[in-house]
Structures are given as structure tokens and as C-alpha cells.
Amino acid sequence: MTSFGPQIEVAIARVRADVARLHGELTRYGLVVWTGGNVSGRVPGADLFVIKPSGVSYDELAPENMILCDLDGAVIPGTPGSERAPSSDTAAHAYVYRNMPEVGGVVHTHSTYATAWAARGEEIPCVITAMADEFGGPIPIGPFAIIGDDSIGRGIVETLTGHRSRAVLMQNHGPFTIGANAKDAVKAAVMVEDVARTVHLAREAGPLIPIAQEAIDRLYDRYQNVYGQSIDSRRPAPN
Amino acid sequence: MTSFGPQIEVAIARVRADVARLHGELTRYGLVVWTGGNVSGRVPGADLFVIKPSGVSYDELAPENMILCDLDGAVIPGTPGSERAPSSDTAAHAYVYRNMPEVGGVVHTHSTYATAWAARGEEIPCVITAMADEFGGPIPIGPFAIIGDDSIGRGIVETLTGHRSRAVLMQNHGPFTIGANAKDAVKAAVMVEDVARTVHLAREAGPLIPIAQEAIDRLYDRYQNVYGQSIDSRRPAPN
Amino acid sequence: MTSFGPQIEVAIARVRADVARLHGELTRYGLVVWTGGNVSGRVPGADLFVIKPSGVSYDELAPENMILCDLDGAVIPGTPGSERAPSSDTAAHAYVYRNMPEVGGVVHTHSTYATAWAARGEEIPCVITAMADEFGGPIPIGPFAIIGDDSIGRGIVETLTGHRSRAVLMQNHGPFTIGANAKDAVKAAVMVEDVARTVHLAREAGPLIPIAQEAIDRLYDRYQNVYGQSIDSRRPAPN
Amino acid sequence: MTSFGPQIEVAIARVRADVARLHGELTRYGLVVWTGGNVSGRVPGADLFVIKPSGVSYDELAPENMILCDLDGAVIPGTPGSERAPSSDTAAHAYVYRNMPEVGGVVHTHSTYATAWAARGEEIPCVITAMADEFGGPIPIGPFAIIGDDSIGRGIVETLTGHRSRAVLMQNHGPFTIGANAKDAVKAAVMVEDVARTVHLAREAGPLIPIAQEAIDRLYDRYQNVYGQSIDSRRPAPN
Numbered sequence: 039m040t041s042f043g044p045q046i047e048v049a050i051a052r053v054r055a056d057v058a059r060l061h062g063e064l065t066r067y068g069l070v071v072w073t074g075g076n077v078s079g080r081v082p083g084a085d086l087f088v089i090k091p092s093g094v095s096y097d098e099l100a101p102e103n104m105i106l107c108d109l110d111g112a113v114i115p116g117t118p119g120s121e122r123a124p125s126s127d128t129a130a131h132a133y134v135y136r137n138m139p140e141v142g143g144v145v146h147t148h149s150t151y152a153t154a155w156a157a158r159g160e161e162i163p164c165v166i167t168a169m170a171d172e173f174g175g176p177i178p179i180g181p182f183a184i185i186g187d188d189s190i191g192r193g194i195v196e197t198l199t200g201h202r203s204r205a206v207l208m209q210n211h212g213p214f215t216i217g218a219n220a221k222d223a224v225k226a227a228v229m230v231e232d233v234a235r236t237v238h239l240a241r242e243a244g245p246l247i248p249i250a251q252e253a254i255d256r257l258y259d260r261y262q263n264v265y266g267q268s269i270d271s272r273r274p275a276p277n
Numbered sequence: 278m279t280s281f282g283p284q285i286e287v288a289i290a291r292v293r294a295d296v297a298r299l300h301g302e303l304t305r306y307g308l309v310v311w312t313g314g315n316v317s318g319r320v321p322g323a324d325l326f327v328i329k330p331s332g333v334s335y336d337e338l339a340p341e342n343m344i345l346c347d348l349d350g351a352v353i354p355g356t357p358g359s360e361r362a363p364s365s366d367t368a369a370h371a372y373v374y375r376n377m378p379e380v381g382g383v384v385h386t387h388s389t390y391a392t393a394w395a396a397r398g399e400e401i402p403c404v405i406t407a408m409a410d411e412f413g414g415p416i417p418i419g420p421f422a423i424i425g426d427d428s429i430g431r432g433i434v435e436t437l438t439g440h441r442s443r444a445v446l447m448q449n450h451g452p453f454t455i456g457a458n459a460k461d462a463v464k465a466a467v468m469v470e471d472v473a474r475t476v477h478l479a480r481e482a483g484p485l486i487p488i489a490q491e492a493i494d495r496l497y498d499r500y501q502n503v504y505g506q507s508i509d510s511r512r513p514a515p516n
Numbered sequence: 517m518t519s520f521g522p523q524i525e526v527a528i529a530r531v532r533a534d535v536a537r538l539h540g541e542l543t544r545y546g547l548v549v550w551t552g553g554n555v556s557g558r559v560p561g562a563d564l565f566v567i568k569p570s571g572v573s574y575d576e577l578a579p580e581n582m583i584l585c586d587l588d589g590a591v592i593p594g595t596p597g598s599e600r601a602p603s604s605d606t607a608a609h610a611y612v613y614r615n616m617p618e619v620g621g622v623v624h625t626h627s628t629y630a631t632a633w634a635a636r637g638e639e640i641p642c643v644i645t646a647m648a649d650e651f652g653g654p655i656p657i658g659p660f661a662i663i664g665d666d667s668i669g670r671g672i673v674e675t676l677t678g679h680r681s682r683a684v685l686m687q688n689h690g691p692f693t694i695g696a697n698a699k700d701a702v703k704a705a706v707m708v709e710d711v712a713r714t715v716h717l718a719r720e721a722g723p724l725i726p727i728a729q730e731a732i733d734r735l736y737d738r739y740q741n742v743y744g745q746s747i748d749s750r751r752p753a754p755n
Numbered sequence: 756m757t758s759f760g761p762q763i764e765v766a767i768a769r770v771r772a773d774v775a776r777l778h779g780e781l782t783r784y785g786l787v788v789w790t791g792g793n794v795s796g797r798v799p800g801a802d803l804f805v806i807k808p809s810g811v812s813y814d815e816l817a818p819e820n821m822i823l824c825d826l827d828g829a830v831i832p833g834t835p836g837s838e839r840a841p842s843s844d845t846a847a848h849a850y851v852y853r854n855m856p857e858v859g860g861v862v863h864t865h866s867t868y869a870t871a872w873a874a875r876g877e878e879i880p881c882v883i884t885a886m887a888d889e890f891g892g893p894i895p896i897g898p899f900a901i902i903g904d905d906s907i908g909r910g911i912v913e914t915l916t917g918h919r920s921r922a923v924l925m926q927n928h929g930p931f932t933i934g935a936n937a938k939d940a941v942k943a944a945v946m947v948e949d950v951a952r953t954v955h956l957a958r959e960a961g962p963l964i965p966i967a968q969e970a971i972d973r974l975y976d977r978y979q980n981v982y983g984q985s986i987d988s989r990r991p992a993p994n
Contacts, residue, residue: 067310071784071949072942074885148885148949154957157882159964165396167423167450168313168387184884184970185977210966211884225311232310232387238960240393243477247398249449253423260424306549404635406662406689407552407626464550471549471626479632482716486637488688492662499663545788643874645901645928646791646865703789710788710865718871721955725876727927731901738902 046084053079053088053220054101054118060224061090061099067228069149070096076125079220080135080142085109087135091122109136126185133191134216138199141216143223148212151234155179156207162230162237165246167257169233174202174258177230182209190214202258205230285323292318292327292459293340293357299463300329300338306467308388309335315364318459319374319381324348326374330361348375365424372430373455377438380455382462387451390473394418395446401469401476404485406496408472413441413497416469421448429453441497444469524562531557531566531698532579532596538702539568539577545706547627548574554603557698558613558620563587565613569600587614604663611669612694616677619694621701626690629712633657634685640708640715643724645735647711652680652736655708660687668692680736683708763801770796770805770937771818771835777941778807778816784945786866787813793842796937797852797859802826804852808839826853843902850908851933855916858933860940865929868951872896873924879947879954882963884974886950891919891975894947899926907931919975922947 041047057079064070064077073096078089088104102118105125111132113120125131131144155162155177162177164170169177180197183189194214197206204226205215213230217223240246280286296318303309303316312335317328327343344363345353350371352359364370370383394401394416401416403409408416419436422428433453436445443465444454452469456462479485519525535557542548542555551574556567566582580596583603589610591598603609609622633640633655640655642648647655658675661667672692675684682704683693691708695701718724758764774796781787781794790813795806805821819835822842828849830837842848848861872879872894879894881887886894897914900906911931914923921943922932930947934940957963 071945148883148953150949150953151956153883153885153953154960157954157957157963158961160961165449166387166392168392182964182966182970184974186973210882210964228310232389236387236389236392237396238956239390239477240396242960243393243481244397244399246396247421247449249421253421256425257423404688405626405631407631467549471628475626475628475631476635478629478716479635482632482720483636483638485635486660486688488660492660495664496662643927644865644870646870706788710867714865714867714870715874717868717955718874721871721959722875722877724874725899725927727899731899734903735901 042084042086046081046086049081049083050086050088050106051101053081054104054106056220057088057090057104058099058101060220061096063224063228064145064147065096067231069147069227069231071148075147076127076131076145077220077224078125078128078131078135078144081106082142086114087131089128089131090125091119092125094122107132127190129185129188130190130194130214133188134194134214137191137195138216140218141223143217143220145215145217145220145223145227146212147227147231149227149231149234151238152177152205152207152213152231153211154238155234156212157210159209161207162234163246163248164254165240165249166233166236167249168229169237170249170254170257171261172226172229173205173233174262175254177203177205177207177213177233180206180208180214182211281323281325285320285325288320288322289325289327289345290340292320293343293345295459296327296329296343297338297340299459300335302463302467303384303386304335306470308386308466308470314386315366315370315384316459316463317364317367317370317374317383320345321381325353326370328367328370329364330358331364333361346371366429368424368427369429369433369453372427373433373453376430376434377455379457380462382456382459384454384456384459384462384466385451386466386470388466388470388473390477391416391444391446391452391470392450393477394473395448395451398448400446401473402485402487403493404476404479404488405472406488407468408476409488409493409496410500411465411468412444412472413501414493416442416444416446416452416472419445419447419453421450520562520564524559524564527559527561528564528566528584529579531559532582532584534698535566535568535582536577536579538698539574541702541706542623542625543574545709547625547705547709549626553625554605554609554623555698555702556603556606556609556622559584560620564592565609567606567609568603569597570603572600585610605668607663607666608668608672608692611666612672612692615669615673616694618696619701621695621698623693623695623698623701623705624690625705625709627705627709627712629716630655630683630685630691630709631689632716633712634687634690637687639685640712641724641726642732643715643718643727644711645727646707647715648727648732648735649739650704650707651683651711652740653732655681655683655685655691655711658684658686658692660689759801759803763798763803766798766800767803767805767823768818770798771821771823773937774805774807774821775816775818777937778813780941780945781862781864782813784948786864786944786948788865792864793844793848793862794937794941795842795845795848795852795861798823799859803831804848806845806848807842808836809842811839824849844907846902846905847907847911847931850905851911851931854908854912855933857935858940860934860937862932862934862937862940862944863929864944864948866944866948866951868955869894869922869924869930869948870928871955872951873926873929876926878924879951880963880965881971882954882957882966883950884966885946886954887966887971887974888978889943889946890922890950891979892971894920894922894924894930894950897923897925897931899928 076090080087105119106114106117111128180193183193215226315329341357344358345356350367419432422432454465554568583597584592584595589606658671661671693704793807797804822836823831823834828845897910900910932943
């Protein structure tokens with residue numbers, strides 16, 4: 039049995055529980071079908087992350103079934119869940135953790151409306167204030183890239199580095215989201231589908247009213263700094 | 278511990294319970310995601326209202342977590358929930374209570390179809406009888422206004438004062454609804470999304486048949502006076 | 517306490533239970549919001565029907581809250597539920613029972629897609645085999661008519677008399693459905709929304725392929741005669 | 756009581772349980788309404804399959820209510836459930852089992868978006884990677900055929916033989932899916948509706964970006980061979 043010392047083991051246990059539980063949010067909001075979609079979370083203080091097993095039903099996602107990987111995406115042998123294969127998107131998650139040290143959580147889904155924008159390779163314009171709050175501007179499109187090497191991970195990192203958005207729509211594929219932790223990345227996955235749906239519906243009925251960049255900036259700054267009870271924001275709250 | 282005398286305390290307890298419970302209607306009807314949306318209710322007989330805390334999960338909305346505010350939107354210290362920040366929309370709710378004394382409840386969501394109309398700045402035409410019943414005509418658009426001062430509250434009040442509609446679509450933002458009490462405002466939030474969806478779908482498939490103003494007036498008058506068991510209407514039922 | 521003799525009382529109790537329970541199908545399939553929509557059922561062997569009270573929550577629809585009416589829509593005094601007002605659509609249900617003796621159940625909703633067709637006053641063309649099975653052709657539009665006299669009931673009866681369809685879309689209003697009993701009418705309400713949605717979506721993406729009348733006739737005849745376990749069909753099964 | 760020897764009886768019991776349980780996936784994903792839709796599963800090692808009874812509520816689909824048929828679709832007398840009529844689509848299922856020996860499960864629904872494509876007789880283009888993974892290309896259209904002889908079964912078999920897709924959209928009717936077993940066919944039914952919806956929405960908003968055939972081939976090969984925990988794939992996993 040591989041062991042990492044008591045402090046890291048506690049952190050692993052917490053991330054396993056979070057990642058297992060947070061998959062329930064993907065089904066609650068209808069972002070996934072069957073065994074699709076995956077959530078991962080970085081283990082604070084270690085070069086490790088926890089991810090969903092491949093092709094396993096959402097009803098079986100207990101903490102001990104989650105899989106512990108190193109930052110190359112290799113399963114840590116002798117740990118709970120290690121007898122199973124990790125999500126087929128593990129390489130993309132690992133690439134993000136290796137290259138974006140501020141990221142503590144990654145989520146991937148094929149949620150309907152976000153994937154529809156991705157199938158056209160079209161970024162989602164920022165025309166609702168909730169989108170300015172959460173993403174600070176449009177949701178960008180990432181390159182076409184298929185499973186098998188680092189190209190998906192590289193596409194995510196290149197698109198999101200220096201971008202306010204925590205969500206990228208990989209062309210012809212679907213959304214990947216990042217966050218300070220797994221919960222924050224799941225929130226971004228929920229919100230990107232919500233704005234993808236609202237803006238899709240708004241635009242099919244007529245011309246959209248843009249929001250001025252200055253207003254977008256003010257909304258984004260305010261939301262990142264003062265909204266909520268200061269537990270999920272990417273930056274520390276002001277007090 | 279702040280206290281308001283036994284009668285007001287009973288009223289506060291009742292509004293806390295109502296407001297907490299009514300948030301469940303927002304999730305039941307799919308009007309909100311994550312921690313978005315908020316319901317408030319005026320405390321009858323006092324210059325107080327009860328509102329949801331900011332950024333807290335819908336699973337944790339017990340009565341004692343609701344926050345008691347004065348009509349300037351300031352949290353009443355030493356009351357249950359006062360250790361948390363109130364909804365980031367509290368200033369808008371407070372402005373409505375200060376300026377529309379007949380209003381006993383306010384609801385805000387980013388419900389999908391209503392927000393889609395708001396992103397185009399387009400009022401919803403009254404082409405179904407249920408809409409004539411409930412809103413007495415079109416659902417109006419309010420101005421673009423962002424969080425940070427009274428401009429959202431002022432936009433709501435200016436749009437709805439003297440208007441039959443209990444719902445306003447704030448441009449690029451989403452619906453705010455008012456009512457005789459919190460339940461009535463929640464009903465308006467549910468109904469505005471319902472009509473926003475139906476009219477959106479109707480219109481995308483071809484031209485709508487208008488309803489004559491005279492018929493709208495008769496439907497609205499009848500519904501406000503005789504529908505239901507006379508507990509939620511804005512005016513006393515004829516009995 | 518009004519009494520109708522033991523046999524009729526047993527029948528009333530059964531219809532009360534059916535009508536109360538069947539309202540749950542309206543919420544299960546998302547056909548109604550808040551207190552909207554209503555189901556009624558004729559009491560076999562008596563000039564009576566049972567209907568939902570007006571403006572009462574779907575969580576409170578127990579059999580003893582259902583309201584017993586005569587075929588003029590007058591509440592039978594001294595019976596369970598008679599202290600409440602019946603559905604505001606009671607007059608329309610009563611008109612149907614008086615004028616269509618073969619009808620044992622009536623349902624009304626404002627279900628989204630069916631109401632969208634109604635807002636354009638456009639019948640739903642029969643382009644899917646499930647619709648040929650269930651309705652035998654297009655779903656017709658009924659006249660614009662508002663609450664207050666017999667005009668809604670008359671519009672339903674005039675449109676459906678001699679028509680295969682058990683559903684009519686009342687213009688600018690929504691669907692009414694009829695059936696051999698309350699369950700059969702509820703099934704028609706579920707199916708009319710289902711076909712309204714499918715045909716709406718089909719048509720917005722391109723031209724529909726019509727089904728030949730001869731094929732529609734064969735599908736309808738077969739389904740009415742042999743489908744299912746012979747408990748819900750309008751006509752007796754062949755053996 | 757008909758008996759098939761202990762080994763076959765064990766297999767029958769397992770397929771009954773699977774088929775009964777898997778109907779719950781059709782309602783979970785909203786693919787069916789009322790009593791519509793049906794799942795069947797072949798009994799390994801015997802010329803038998805298990806299918807849903809006709810016109811029975813999804814709440815009553817216990818294993819002992821499922822119906823055992825031979826490969827001509829005739830009910831095996833004296834077995835549990837044999838007092839009921841099997842699904843009205845039994846002849847089509849039987850035709851598939853007789854003519855496609857590799858097929859172990861068949862599913863039929865009228866799921867909304869898939870049926871909408873079927874009403875236009877238009878195949879679903881392969882523009883999302885999940886579709887390349889699962890179906891290896893477009894979802895084909897089958898001929899118009901109505902119940903009453905072998906034409907539906909023949910249409911399914913002729914369309915899917917030699918095709919990568921496990922789903923066919925029967926024109927003006929709806930999807931039929933096949934799989935290595937009942938679960939695999941249900942997965943295909945869930946996925947075909949998911950891609951039908953996503954591609955419908957994508958295309959109504961603008962031009963789609965095609966995926967190169969070479970990329971589709973690589974995605975399909977990889978997914979069929981390495982995805983998941985090697986329990987549902989049509990072909991044996993590589994190790």
C-alpha cells in the first residue's frame with residue numbers, strides 16, 4: 039500500500055470525497071449522460087490529483103473508487119481504485135495541472151449547449167451580466183484536438199492562459215473548465231452550460247445587445263472580489 | 278440579541294420560514310443554478326425584510342440562515358444569519374421595499390428564457406391567455422443597470438410603477454418580480470419564465486396571433502378578482 | 517351530507533382517487549406550473565363529474581379535496597371539498613360532459629409546445645407515426661374564446677365532434693383533451709405535448725416528410741384496436 | 756410451466772432482470788413518455804429473447820412481467836408474463852435477432868430530437884467527437900415502414916448491416932438501436948438522443964465544422980478498443 043505521510047493522506051481523502059461528491063452536480067444539472075464527463079481535483083501540497091475512473095456509472099462514484107494519479111497522469115499503484123483505468127481524459131487533466139500551477143480542479147463534459155457552440159467553433163459573446171460576473175468576457179474556443187497525445191491539454195492551457203474565462207470550448211468536442219479547486223471548476227462547468235443555453239436562445243430570436251467592455255470589467259472585478267462568503271473565489275476576498 | 282417585541286418576532290419567524298421554503302420553488306422549476314437567484318419577503322408591520330445569504334447552496338437554506346435587513350438593506354446585527362453577507366442583490370430589493378409600499382415580496386433569477394428576452398432588450402408580447410390572466414399585458418424591459426448603487430432598484434421601480442406586470446426583465450440581466458408577499462413574487466417568477474419560454478417557441482415557428490386589448494383586460498380583471506381560493510391575489514377577492 | 521346510494525358512492529370514490537392521482541402525471545411530465553392545469557372525470561352511472569379545486573397546490577391534491585359537480589358545473593353541496601371553489605375551467609369541462617356523452621375524462625393544461633402552436637393558431641401536422649397511432653391525423657385548432665360563458669366548452673365540442681383527435685389546441689390558450697376516462701384524457705394531454713414538441717423541433721430544422729393518408733388510417737385503426745392490454749382504448753379490443 | 760434446463764433458466768432470469776431494470780434508464784433520460792418505448796435482450800445460448808409487455812406503465816416493469824419470446828416473436832406459453840401481450844414492436848425486435856446474430860439487445864424509443872431528424876428523413880452528420888467515438892460516423896435513416904409485417908425489422912437490418920452506427924432513425928417514426936447486449940443498446944439509445952439534440956441545436960445557430968474522416972476513424976477505433984472498463988464494448992478489449 040503506497041503511503042504519502044499522514045498530512046498528505048488527509049488531503050487525499052478530502053479530495054477523493056470532494057471529487058466523488060461533485061460528480062453528483064454534473065448529473066443534477068444535466069451536464070452528462072451515461073458515464074460521460076469527469077471531475078478531477080489537485081491534492082494540495084503534493085504532485086498528485088484525483089480523477090474519476092473510466093466508463094463507470096454515476097451511481098458507483100464513491101470516494102474509494104476515485105483514482106489517484108501523479109502529474110503525468112500515471113495511476114499510483116497500490117492505492118484505492120488503482121485496479122481500474124482512470125478517465126480517458128486523464129492526460130488532458132494532467133497536462134493542465136503540470137502547466138497551470140494555480141489550477142486546483144478540472145472538469146470536462148459534453149454538455150448540450152456548450153458543445154453546440156463548440157461544433158460551430160464559435161465563441162460565446164458576453165451579453166448577460168451573469169457571464170461578465172463569472173467569466174469576465176466571452177467563452178473562447180480551443181483548437182480541434184483528439185485524444186491520444188498532449189494536444190487536448192495543450193489546447194486548453196494555450197487558450198486559457200492569460201484569459202479571464204475559466205471555461206474553454208474545445209472545437210467539435212465540448213467544454214473543459216478549470217478552477218481554484220474541484221468545486222470551483224464544477225461551478226464553471228454548470229455556469230458555462232447555463233450561459234451557452236441562454237445566449238443560444240437569445241440570439242436565435244433576434245439581435246443581441248452588447249454589454250460595454252467597461253461594464254464587463256466592473257462586473258468581473260466586483261464579483262471576483264466581493265460575491266459570496268469568500269470560499270470559492272479564485273482570489274482572496276478583500277477582508 | 279436584537280429583539281423587536283413578540284408580535285414582530287412572530288412575523289419575522291413566519292417570513293424567515295416562507296422565504297427559506299420558497300427558494301425550493303426556484304430549484305423545482307429550474308429557474309436557478311448553483312447559488313444564483315434570491316427571494317425576499319417584507320416583515321408585515323415593520324420596516325424590515327428577510328433575504329437569502331450571498332453565495333450559499335440551495336441545500337443550506339434553513340430559516341435561521343436567512344438574513345434580516347432594514348429597508349436600507351443593512352443587516353440587523355445580532356439576529357440569526359447576521360454573521361453572513363446578504364445576497365449581492367440586497368440593495369435592489371431594499372430600494373423596491375422603500376419605494377413600493379404595496380410590495381411584500383421580491384424575487385430575482387437569471388431564468389433561461391426570460392434572460393434571453395432581456396439580452397435582446399425585447400418585451401414579451403401578450404399572446405397567450407395565461408399571460409393576460411397573470412400579467413395583464415406584455416412583460417416590460419427595464420434599463421441596463423449594474424450592481425454597485427441604486428440603479429437596479431430604481432430601474433425596477435420606474436418600470437413597474439403603474440404597470441400591471443409584476444415582472445420586469447432588466448436588460449442584459451434577467452427578471453425581477455414583485456408581489457403582495459414572497460409567495461406571490463415567486464409565483465410571478467415561475468410564470469414569467471413559463472410565458473417567456475412559450476412565446477419564444479411560438480414566435481420562432483411563425484407569426485403570432487395577437488389578443489385584442491379588450492380581451493386582455495377582461496381576462497386580467499377576472500383573474501385578479503375571482504381566481505383561486507383568494508389567498509394570493511393582490512386585491513381582496515369579491516367573496 | 518348529500519348521498520347518492522352505495523353504488524354511486526363507490527364510483528365517486530374511485531373517480532376522486534383517479535382524478536387526484538392523475539394530477540401527478542401532469543407534474544411528472546412537466547405539463548403544468550404552479551397551480552395551473554386541471555383533470556376531471558365523469559362518474560359512471562350518474563350525471564356527475566369530479567374536478568380539481570381552483571388555485572390549490574399540486575402537493576395538496578388528495579381525493580377528499582377534489583370537488584364533485586353536476587353536469588352544469590355546480591358544486592354538489594355537503595360533499596367533501598365542496599367548501600372550495602372548483603377549477604376556473606369547470607364550465608368548459610361541464611359543457612363537454614353535457615354534449616359528448618362518450619367522454620369520461622377531460623384535461624386542460626398550458627403545456628409549453630402545444631400552447632406555442634395555439635399562439636399561432638396552427639394545427640400540428642401528422643408527420644410521425646406515434647401521432648397517427650394516437651390521434652389519427654393532425655391536432656386541430658379551436659376558436660379563440662375566453663372564460664366567462666360557454667364559449668370555451670362550445671369551441672372544444674364543435675372542434676372535436678366527429679374528429680379523430682382527442683386533443684384540441686384552443687387558440688392563444690392551450691390544449692384541452694378528452695378520453696374514455698380521466699386516465700385516457702391525461703394520456704392524450706401527455707402525448708399532445710410530446711408530438712407538439714417533436715414536430716416543432718423537426719420543422720424548425722427543415723422540410724417535413726408527410727405520411728400518406730392511407731398509412732395514417734392503417735396506423736390509427738391498428739392502434740385503437742390492438743395496442744396495449746385493452747384497458748385504455750376508446751373502443752373494445754377485438755377479442 | 757415451460758422449462759429450458761437450469762443453465763438457460765439462469766440466463767433467462769438474468770436477462771429478465773436486466774431488461775426490467777434498463778427500462779428505468781429510458782425514463783431517467785427522458786426518452787419515453789407514458790408506456791412508449793421498449794427494451795429487449797437476447798438470452799445467451801438459446802433462441803429466445805425477453806421484451807417489455809405492451810402498454811404497461813413504467814412503474815410496473817418487474818422482471819416477472821417481462822415476456823419471453825422465441826425468435827419469431829411468439830410468446831413462450833406457461834412462462835411468467837405470458838398472459839400479457841408483448842410490445843407491439845416485438846416483430847421488429849425478433850427480425851433483428853433472427854438476422855443479426857451478433858446483436859444481443861434492441862431498444863426502440865420515440866425520443867424527441869432523434870424523432871425530429873426522422874420526421875425530416877435526414878441523417879445526423881458526425882460533427883462532435885463523442886459521436887465519432889460512439890457511432891463512428893453519421894446516424895443513418897431507415898425506410899418508412901409501418902407495423903404489421905416484417906418491414907420495420909427488415910429496414911433496421913438492411914440499414915445497420917455493415918454500418919458502424921448502432922442506431923438507425925426509421926423515417927417518420929423514431930430511433931431503433933442495437934448492441935452486444937440490452938445495456939449496450941440502451942446506451943446507444945441514450946447517446947443517439949444526446950447527439951441528435953446537440954447537433955440539432957448546433958446547426959440551427961450556424962454552419963457546422965465537419966470532422967475529417969481520418970479523425971473520425973481514429974476516434975472510433977480508439978473508443979471501441981480502449982474506453983471504459985471493457986465490459987460494454989462490442990469487441991473484446993485489447994488485453
